[in-house]
Amino acid sequence: MRIGMLTGGGDCPGLNAVIRAVVRKGEGQYGHTILGYRHGWRGVLTGESMNLSEDNVRGLLPRGGTILGTSRTNPYKTDDGGLRVLSILSRDRVDALIVIGGEDTLGVANRLFHDGVRIVGVPKTIDNDLSGTDFTFGFHTAVQIATDAIDRLHTTAESHDRVMVVEVMGRHAGWIATYAGMAGGADIILIPEEPFDIDEICDRVVHRHQRGANFSIVVTAEGAVPKEGTMELQTGDVDEFGHVRLGGIGNRLAAEIEHRTGFEARMTALGHVLRGGSPTAYDRVIATRFGIEAIDAVHEGDYGVMVALRGTEIRRIRIEEGVAQLKTVDGHLFDAASVFFG
Numbered sequence: 001m002r003i004g005m006l007t008g009g010g011d012c013p014g015l016n017a018v019i020r021a022v023v024r025k026g027e028g029q030y031g032h033t034i035l036g037y038r039h040g041w042r043g044v045l046t047g048e049s050m051n052l053s054e055d056n057v058r059g060l061l062p063r064g065g066t067i068l069g070t071s072r073t074n075p076y077k078t079d080d081g082g083l084r085v086l087s088i089l090s091r092d093r094v095d096a097l098i099v100i101g102g103e104d105t106l107g108v109a110n111r112l113f114h115d116g117v118r119i120v121g122v123p124k125t126i127d128n129d130l131s132g133t134d135f136t137f138g139f140h141t142a143v144q145i146a147t148d149a150i151d152r153l154h155t156t157a158e159s160h161d162r163v164m165v166v167e168v169m170g171r172h173a174g175w176i177a178t179y180a181g182m183a184g185g186a187d188i189i190l191i192p193e194e195p196f197d198i199d200e201i202c203d204r205v206v207h208r209h210q211r212g213a214n215f216s217i218v219v220t221a222e223g224a225v226p227k228e229g230t231m232e233l234q235t236g237d238v239d240e241f242g243h244v245r246l247g248g249i250g251n252r253l254a255a256e257i258e259h260r261t262g263f264e265a266r267m268t269a270l271g272h273v274l275r276g277g278s279p280t281a282y283d284r285v286i287a288t289r290f291g292i293e294a295i296d297a298v299h300e301g302d303y304g305v306m307v308a309l310r311g312t313e314i315r316r317i318r319i320e321e322g323v324a325q326l327k328t329v330d331g332h333l334f335d336a337a338s339v340f341f342g
Contacts, residue, residue: 001032003298004094005052007066008040008073008105012126012138013279014287015066018100020057021291028054030299035092040101041108042073045081047088061288062278075108082115089117096298100124102136103323106306110319113304120297121306121319122290126274129173132322133308137287142169142274143179149270150184150217157215163205163257163265167250169274170221173328176274181219182337188216189337190224190253193328197227201253202260204342209263218257224249289314 005022007015019036026032034052037043050068060067075081089097096118099109102125113119123130128139146168157164166186168176174191181189188204190196205216250267258265279287286309293307293314306322308315 001030001095001298002035002093003032003295004035004037004044004049004089004092004097005068006037006040006043006097006099006101007068007070007124008099008101008108009070009124010072010102010126010275011065011070012124012275013064013141013277014137014283015068015070015100015124016057016060016063017137017279017284017287018122018124018291018294019052019067020060021288022098022295023052023057024054025292026295026298027052030295032295032299035094036068039069040071040073040105041075041085042071043069044085044088045073045075047091049092061284064275064277064279072104074104076111082112085112086115086117096120096303098122098294098298102127103130103326106319106323110304110323113319118298118301118303119319120294120303121322122294123306123308123322126176127170127173128175129327130322131325131327132306132317134311135286135309137283137290138275138279139175140282141277141280142176143183144280145274145277146176146180146219146270147183149268149273150180150186150219153217153268154185154215157217160264161214163216163218163254163261163263165218165220165250165254165257165265165267167220167222167267167269167271169271171223172326174221174224174334175329177219177221177224178329178334178337182340184217184219185340186217186219186337187213188218188341189334190218190220190249191329191334192221192223192225194334195225195227198253198256198260202257205257205261205263207342216263218253220249220253222249 126138254267
């Protein structure tokens, strides 16, 4: 078989591990030919591809990013996008396509599956917000990077009697903020699922200082929002999937906290740092297992499925189930984190 593969959406640690696993088993054991499309769906639209073999995936396991490149291109944003994808896949004699991506990328994959393309999906998002899988690769790496940064910010915050606001990724779900905040000993965690009151935040900071703590660590997801009417936020441009380009909540929080409490406040936005570098051992293993299951599904002719982690097992579910709804932070988990607030 000739099997196409692409990585779409934001990059994250572990993508190369998936690519490596698909190629090693697909070519090495099954004898399939693997074709990698460059820059996500954009590469399919333009026909830009590269041959993948055991030779050119050596050394990929610890390497961050994706050797295929990625983009947030949506082929259905153009009138003939879907037809162009079908035409290119036919031209390249692709029998099946492995799509590695998040909600948007897999949403396109599911639509193409119903248009007749043989597709297997692999879930990817450092936000960990896909409902069909317990965890996605890249998430644990992002949490570890954020935790390391929070650990370092503790010392400078204490030295200068400052409030340090740490902004991490998390558009609609605060998994990174919650996990990293708990692991890093944050005094306040703000997530999209729980709109905040800036007055309550400032009261907690003041309370800490009254109890003798001369600094505070506030961890906020980029998508955290204030309760209506309590604080204004800026808006941004949107991408091809209609998502607002976020960023800036950390700056607004630091300014408001300093203005309302009189305590010096500084902001650190980790942003794309969370996406970069080598994946943790956990993410390398999960990504490898996902890749193996994906190529097994293709080899067995089991299409329209997404591989997923359920407990400790890798399962196959329908793609539409995997992207059906957003997986938000569990209330019990956030309640556990809130024990240490203020």
